[in-house]
Amino acid sequence: MEGLSAVLESLPYILSGIPVTLGLVALSLALGFTLGVPMAVATVYGNRVMAKIIQVFVFVMRGLPNLVLLFLFYFGIFPLLGWNLSPFVIGVITLGLRSAAYQTEIFRGAILSLEEGQMLAALSVGMTKNQAIWNIILPQALRLALPGWSNEYPILLTDSSVTYAIGVAEILTRGSQMVTRTYQPMPIYLTCALIFILLNWGGMQIIQWGEKKAYIPGLGRKIETR
């Protein structure tokens, strides 16, 4: 009974963490996309030095724990640069750069899975390489990448809670604050878990709807010629 009243008491405060969590996720996804797409293009079509640099970036970002990266930015790099960024912004940068590394891999795989002829045909009608990438390669690659890309949502959603460590007022942080006030850890943390699971489920519904929207007959399958 005490648990229930603690939950009811805490709920408004915890729920107001939803926009913060979703903001972290959406902005990180966007940052990852904005960096991931050009990096993927550069690894496939760019020069070797650039491809190598991006490869190292991807290796480092994928190999480091979120928490270490977060500490590195929060206590190390940004203070050293003298930038005074809010924990939220640092959270977005950390999660976003990491997602960029994963998204680079996802989009690179999709570009490589397209047949070489798509580029040849685009060049043959007089498109420049950039026009071909923009009009022919990316529209196809982005669609092919969608299933893998959708996975970034649940990953970022659960990973976003790590920003608790630098005090971003997202769901888990708010839950923990209410725990120290009410001394009801179990009901409150389970409530937080339920919120995360619902956000996960809801987000996936939207993503699946989007995947249907983006469907094009036969795209990604080799055309039957016989």
Added chain:
Amino acid sequence: MSTTPVLVVENIHKSFGKVEILKGASFAVNKGETKVIIGPSGAGKSTLLKCINQLVIPDRGRVFLNGEEVLHSHSQINRFRQKIGMVFQNFYLFDHITALENVEIALLKVKKMKRAEAREKALEELNRVGMGDKVHLYPAELSGGQAQRVSIARALAMDPEVILFDEPTSALDPELTGEVLEVMRDLAKEGMTMVVVTHEMGFASSVADEVLFMEEGRFLESGPPSQIFFHPREERTKKFLSRISELYGELNKNG
């Protein structure tokens, strides 16, 4: 009156690694002519076509379009490629857009046409290849023959000076080659300048102004179809033709 050929290909050499694919191939095409290149697989026919519009950069040799040298420099090549149409063995239609958009896209993005104008032009070319009723289908929804006709329309829409056909029927079921060859035959009749790599000897004998036999990276002999097919000078040409007729049936069926 001296006429410059539309296309002149001069002494093209190309190696991939240590393998020399082209060893000095030359030919010229006059306006309205259809030249058919035949030869065994691996002779370098497809690479030669790609060297013409610089999809493959030749190691040596030059290409002229209407007397102007085709250079692969960034600023120049797209201008030339617009005037040199290309039809691929595997069609290479853009898989994410409809037949109509496939024909339209270069008009919009490369020629910077207005949308309505591009649409009109695209529909016109699709009608020309008999695909006017399937313009809203995606490539995967088309049969091979239909897809290849769309890809011909895509090349035609750019109003090219010459169209290069790289084995346009080799990926098709036998019963679908007819519709594609018919379109090509009509184009030849209308005076389109064409270079066709093909194994369709019937088409070659009835449409070609000249047949060129290629082997091991160079042209061995050339001449009007009647000469190449019925009185070849070279032993190797004879051998190749007899092998081909086993595979594709005798000539003079006017296929």
Added chain:
Amino acid sequence: MDSLLFIHNELFPELWKGWMVTLKLVALSIPFGLLTGILIAIGRVYGNRLISSLCRLYVIFFKGCPLLLLLFVIYFGLPSLGIAFSPFVASVLGFVLCNGAYTSEYIRGAIQSVKTGQMIAAQALGMTKWQAVFYIILPQAFRRALPGVGNEMIYLIKYSSLAYMLTCVELTGAGKIVAARSFRFMETFAVVGIIYLFMVSIATKILQWAEKKLSYPG
């Protein structure tokens, strides 16, 4: 020079201790996580309706609940029900539960991709259903699931850093403590990061080796 001295004298002894804790966390979590994953996968595919649904709920909960939150539930929540763990044990428990949920998904997919003919053929030889599962289906499924399962194990190395949030002084925690004491965050976390990259690289190599070793024609 000063940095090197710091790294050698102050940082490395501390990090070494933390690193060993990290390795213990991971080494304990991997086998139990794998076992949990296999059991959940079998329960989902071959269990009766009740067991199958329970296993499904398990996956939904432990995949949907952020790992850090799960650690808090175990470490701060369970004591209120009279079950208390040390930070180390609570961390391992959290890693196992979470890892098991992800791993089970790969194994389930692999089990379902093994042709039904294999099961029928095994039963035709007189094997019981469970004999067929253990001797025929699982060995094949496990090979197919290996790349995905292996990736989860690599994630585990990285996510083990969350144990620090339960005051378990593993590699990240050791780094944080030295850094806070010396105010040398850059050097500390650079070294910590390199150690993680080293571990992940080694694990990736082992995984590639195992994939090659276990692969069979077709």
